Every structure is written in C-alpha cells, then in structure tokens.
Amino acid sequence: GAGVSQSPSNKVTEKGKDVELRCDPISGHTALYWYRQRLGQGLEFLIYFQGNSAPDKSGLPSDRFSAERTGESVSTLTIQRTQQEDSAVYLCASSLRQGRAYEQYFGPGTRLTVT
Amino acid sequence: GDSVTQMEGPVTLSEEAFLTINCTYTATGYPSLFWYVQYPGEGLQLLLKATKADDKGSNKGFEATYRKETTSFHLEKGSVQVSDSAVYFCALSANDYKLSFGAGTTVTVRA
Numbered sequence: 001g002a003g004v005s006q007s008p009s010n011k012v013t014e015k016g017k018d019v020e021l022r023c024d025p026i027s028g029h030t031a032l033y034w035y036r037q038r039l040g041q042g043l044e045f046l047i048y049f050q051g052n053s054a055p056d057k058s059g060l061p062s063d064r065f066s067a068e069r070t071g072e073s074v075s076t077l078t079i080q081r082t083q084q085e086d087s088a089v090y091l092c093a094s095s096l097r098q099g100r101a102y103e104q105y106f107g108p109g110t111r112l113t114v115t
Numbered sequence: 116g117d118s119v120t121q122m123e124g125p126v127t128l129s130e131e132a133f134l135t136i137n138c139t140y141t142a143t144g145y146p147s148l149f150w151y152v153q154y155p156g157e158g159l160q161l162l163l164k165a166t167k168a169d170d171k172g173s174n175k176g177f178e179a180t181y182r183k184e185t186t187s188f189h190l191e192k193g194s195v196q197v198s199d200s201a202v203y204f205c206a207l208s209a210n211d212y213k214l215s216f217g218a219g220t221t222v223t224v225r226a
Contacts, residue, residue, distance in 0.1 A: 003158070031212060042119070042204060042216035043159075048210070059213075078194040089158065100147040100166060100208050 002026065004107035006092050007022045012113045013082055021077045021110045025094030032075050033104060034067055034095040043091060049075060083112045117142040121205045121217035128195055128224050136190040136220050138179075138205035146209040148172075148181050148188040152200045162190075162203070183197075195224045 005024045013019050025032050028046045035043040045059040047071040059064070064083075069075040079086055089111050093104040124149065150162040150172070163172030179190045184226040188205060200221035205217040 004225070033212070033214075035214075035216075040218065042218045043206075045216070048212050054211070093159075095212075098212050100212075103161050104214065105129045106151075108158045 004092055004094055004105050005023055006107040006110050008110055009108065010111045010113075012115060014059070015084060015114055016081055018078065018080045019082055019112065021090050021112070022077075023077070023092030023094075023107060025073070025075070025092070028072075029094035029096050029105075030072050031095045031102070031104075032069055032104045033095075033097045034077050035093065036061075037089045037091060037093045037109070039088070046077070046090075053112075079112075082112075084102045084114050087112055117146065117207060117209045117215045119205050119207055119215055119217040121203075123218070124221055125221040125223060128222070130196060130224055130226055131194045132224075134190075134192045134202055134222065135198070136168040136205070136222070138184050138188045138190065138217060141189065141203075142186075142207055142209045142215075144209055145183075145199070146207040148179070149208070149214070150177070150179055150188070150190050151204040151206055153204070153219075155201070156223045173185050195222075197224050197226050200224045 032049045034046040047067045048056040064080045067077045089109040091109045093106045095104045097101040134146045147166045149164045152162045163174040165172040165181035171180045202219045206214045
C-alpha cells in the first residue's frame with residue numbers, strides 16, 4: 001500500500017517568504033507527527049496530532065510555525081517569514097494509533113532551503 | 116529533558132566486519148528504545164525496538180539490548196554487508212508518542 005507522502009520534495013525560498021509543506025499520511029492512521037532534521041543533527045519533534053484531540057505543539061520553535069490537520073487526513077506545516085535557520089529537512093510520520101506499540105512510518109521529507 | 120547520545124561517525128568498515136554503534140540515553144521513567152535506519156535515497160524506517168529493561172530487539176542480523184543499569188542501547192551486527200551502508204539513528208520514547216533522536220551515525224561498508 002501507499003506510504004506517507006510529502007510535497008514538495010525540495011523547496012528553495014527567499015528569507016522572509018512564507019512556505020507551506022504538505023503531508024499525506026497512510027490511510028487509516030489516526031496519529032500524525034512532524035519532525036525537523038537540521039544538517040548533522042537528529043530529528044527534533046515539532047507537533048503531534050491524534051484524531052480530534054488538541055494537538056501537542058510543544059516542539060514548535062517559534063510562533064512563525066503552525067500546523068493543521070483536517071480530521072485524519074492531510075496535514076500542512078506552515079512557516080511564516082522564513083529565516084535561514086529554518087533550513088532543514090522536514091519529516092512527517094504517521095502511526096495507526098497513539099502509543100509506543102505502534103510504529104511511526106516516515107515520509108521521504110521536504111528539504112527546505114532558505115536563501 | 117529526554118535525550119539520546121550516540122557514537123559520532125562516520126564509520127567505515129569492510130564486509131564481514133563486526134559493527135557496534137554506541138547509544139546512551141537520559142530519560143524520566145522507563146522509555147521505549149528504538150533504532151531507525153535510513154538507506155541512501157530512502158525514508159527513515161524502524162530497524163528494531165525494545166520496550167523494557169533487558170529486552171533484546173533484533174532484525175536483519177542487527178541486535179540491541181535495553182540496559183537500564185547503564186542507560187544504553189548499543190546496536191551490533193556480527194558480519195556487515197555492503198547493503199548495510201546507511202545512517203543509523205538511536206531514539207527513545209518516554210511517553211506515548213514523542214520520539215527523541217540521536218544525531219545519527221553514518222556507516223559505510225566497503226566490499
């Protein structure tokens with residue numbers, strides 16, 4: 001079956017512009033996660049959605065970052081007024097349910113470059 | 116806060132060599148521990164996991180044992196192949212969903 005997909009795969013933007021990144025989770029997966037991977041570093045948790053519950057936004061680095069998810073489908077991560085330090089690979093993952101017993105399946109990521 | 120420290124790379128090995136990647140963690144409570152792998156040009160995927168002390172996770176010839184006394188989860192493989200060339204990430208989950216990752220270790224296996 002189809003895995004997690006993300007678009008675009010690459011995005012180059014100028015400092016100060018807004019960008020929107022998209023994630024399509026595996027069908028039927030109720031939990032969705034966003035992570036960020038800066039060059040040479042591990043993944044940082046950004047935000048988590050579970051069904052219709054309030055999302056855990058504790059990992060968002062600033063108020064320029066926001067994310068939405070409609071029901072149990074597509075999610076978008078928006079970065080406003082991009083800065084050079086936002087350059088990273090943004091990874092989305094989904095799992096069947098919340099809980100450590102459920103594997104998180106990762107998408108291929110969106111590589112964002114802010115010039 | 117929760118954190119993972121893993122051996123810095125890159126690591127270069129010959130085929131059939133023994134591979135060890137060290138991983139230690141800091142966490143409250145009793146986290147679950149994971150190794151993820153990212154092969155060239157592919158997405159991140161789960162390699163193995165352990166959910167409680169003394170558990171051993173294994174997959175594709177790789178093994179890691181959850182050591183609570185040393186807060187470690189070292190990854191080992193007895194005889195690596197060229198196809199094992201990848202970036203390996205150690206991770207933990209101290210709650211039900213948030214993963215904390217190490218910086219990753221790049222492994223290159225030469226024929």
